[in-house]
Amino acid sequence: MRIGELSERTATSRRLLRYYEEQGLINSARSPNGYRAYDAKLVDRVLQIRGLLDAGLPTRIIRRILPCLDKPRVIHFPDATPEMLATLEAERDRMTERIACLIRNRDAVAAYLDAVRETRAQR
Amino acid sequence: MRIGELSERTATSRRLLRYYEEQGLINSARSPNGYRAYDAKLVDRVLQIRGLLDAGLPTRIIRRILPCLDKPRVIHFPDATPEMLATLEAERDRMTERIACLIRNRDAVAAYLDAVRETRAQR
DNA sequence: TCCAACCCTCACATATGTGTGAGGGTCAAC
DNA sequence: GTTGACCCTCACACATATGTGAGGGTTGGA
Numbered sequence: 001m002r003i004g005e006l007s008e009r010t011a012t013s014r015r016l017l018r019y020y021e022e023q024g025l026i027n028s029a030r031s032p033n034g035y036r037a038y039d040a041k042l043v044d045r046v047l048q049i050r051g052l053l054d055a056g057l058p059t060r061i062i063r064r065i066l067p068c069l070d071k072p073r074v075i076h077f078p079d080a081t082p083e084m085l086a087t088l089e090a091e092r093d094r095m096t097e098r099i100a101c102l103i104r105n106r107d108a109v110a111a112y113l114d115a116v117r118e119t120r121a122q123r
Numbered sequence: 124m125r126i127g128e129l130s131e132r133t134a135t136s137r138r139l140l141r142y143y144e145e146q147g148l149i150n151s152a153r154s155p156n157g158y159r160a161y162d163a164k165l166v167d168r169v170l171q172i173r174g175l176l177d178a179g180l181p182t183r184i185i186r187r188i189l190p191c192l193d194k195p196r197v198i199h200f201p202d203a204t205p206e207m208l209a210t211l212e213a214e215r216d217r218m219t220e221r222i223a224c225l226i227r228n229r230d231a232v233a234a235y236l237d238a239v240r241e242t243r244a245q246r
Numbered sequence: 247t248c249c250a251a252c253c254c255t256c257a258c259a260t261a262t263g264t265g266t267g268a269g270g271g272t273c274a275a276c
Numbered sequence: 277g278t279t280g281a282c283c284c285t286c287a288c289a290c291a292t293a294t295g296t297g298a299g300g301g302t303t304g305g306a
Contacts, residue, residue, distance in 0.1 A: 004252065014253090015295065033302055035253050051224035056179030058292070068235035069228060075235075075242055088236055095229035099222055101174035105192060106218035112191035112198075113211055119198055127282065137283090138265065156272055158283050181262070 001038045010046040017046065023059040025049050025066060055098065061091055124161045125154075133169040140169065146182040148172050148189060178221065184214055 007014050020026050021036075026045055028036040048069065052062045064087060067076040130137050143149050144159075149168055151159035171192060175185045187210060190199040 002253075013295080016293080018255095019293075031253095033253075035302085048224075048228070051221075052228060053293075054179055055221045055225050056177055065228065065232050069231045073235070073238060075238060080239065085236065085239065088232055092229055092232045092236065095225050095232070098174075098178045099225045099229065101171075102178050102218050102222045102225070105171070105175060105188065106215055106222065108192045109188050109211055109215045109218070111196070113208065113215065115196060115198060116203065116208065125283075136265075139263080141285095142263075154283095156283075157285095158272085176263075 001040060001042070003036050003038070006038045006042055006046065009043050010050070012046055012050060020046070020049055020059070024063050025059060057095075064088065065091055124163060124165070126151075126159050126161070129161045129165060129169065132166050133173070135169055135173060143169070143172055143182070147186050148182060180218075187211065188214055 001009075003014050003017055006012075006017060010017075017026070018036075021028060026038075026042055026049070028038050028042075031037050045066075048066075049062060052065075053059070057065075064084075068088065070076070124132075126137050126140055129135075129140060133140075140149070141159075144151060149161075149165055149172070151161050151165075154160050168189070172185060172189075175188075176182070180188075187207075191211065193199070
């Protein structure tokens with residue numbers, strides 16, 4: 001798959017796909033003519049990246065956690081340093097905090113909307 | 124409370140507190156000498172703002188949802204336009220998506236860490 | 247053969263959240 | 277009355293994720 005197709009299938013600009021590659025989030029083979037060639041698996045990977053970026057994680061962090069997300073499960077860092085593991089644990093905890101924050105606020109927005117509808121229904 | 128105290132109590136730079144005010148996320152009274160005077164409630168509000176920013180919401184959106192988060196619950200937009208309600212619903216749904224994405228990835232990271240620990244325990 | 251639709255690299259531009267510092271008031275304690 | 281710790285308003289700087297476009301190759305079909 002070339003960049004145009006991956007771009008369409010992920011609703012991501014070509015520019016960004018090249019940027020993600022530059023940031024080490026995805027990689028591509030090159031055809032003899034220099035065109036990038038992508039594996040079909042990259043579609044999911046790119047969507048995952050976009051989701052994480054949208055959730056506020058910077059590429060630096062995403063790069064670190066992506067190797068944990070592969071299926072089938074493979075241990076990529078059998079000899080990961082304690083620092084690496086600590087980083088991942090910290091990131092996991094930060095994600096948990098984000099989740100809690102988002103749930104709290106999403107529920108409040110939802111409750112607000114419900115209350116507004118309630119008010120209107122009574123009139 | 125002046126800006127220095129709010130800054131300390133929220134671990135947020137003075138610069139950012141002024142920025143949030145400029146963006147319409149918080150407001151302050153002014154002492155006769157021109158110093159900003161903050162209500163104690165602003166501590167929670169600022170922490171909420173930081174959490175949402177960290178979760179990837181831009182100030183433009185945060186500004187819209189903050190009025191929904193007040194306690195005790197008050198309907199601020201009893202005559203909110205349908206557009207406003209649609210915006211809030213869309214934001215609520217985007218937050219739900221973010222939550223799902225974060226949970227998925229957090230769980231994958233957690234599972235990975237567990238697997239690494241498992242591997243090490245066996246040696 | 248030529249055109250359209252791809253692809254490449256490179257570079258400059260923009261928005262957003264932040265940092266930093268200059269230049270200058272206020273005020274309480276010494 | 278001076279000093280130090282606050283506060284103010286600019287304004288410029290920076291990182292990150294993104295857009296845009298120039299200048300130029302590749303390729304397949306009319």
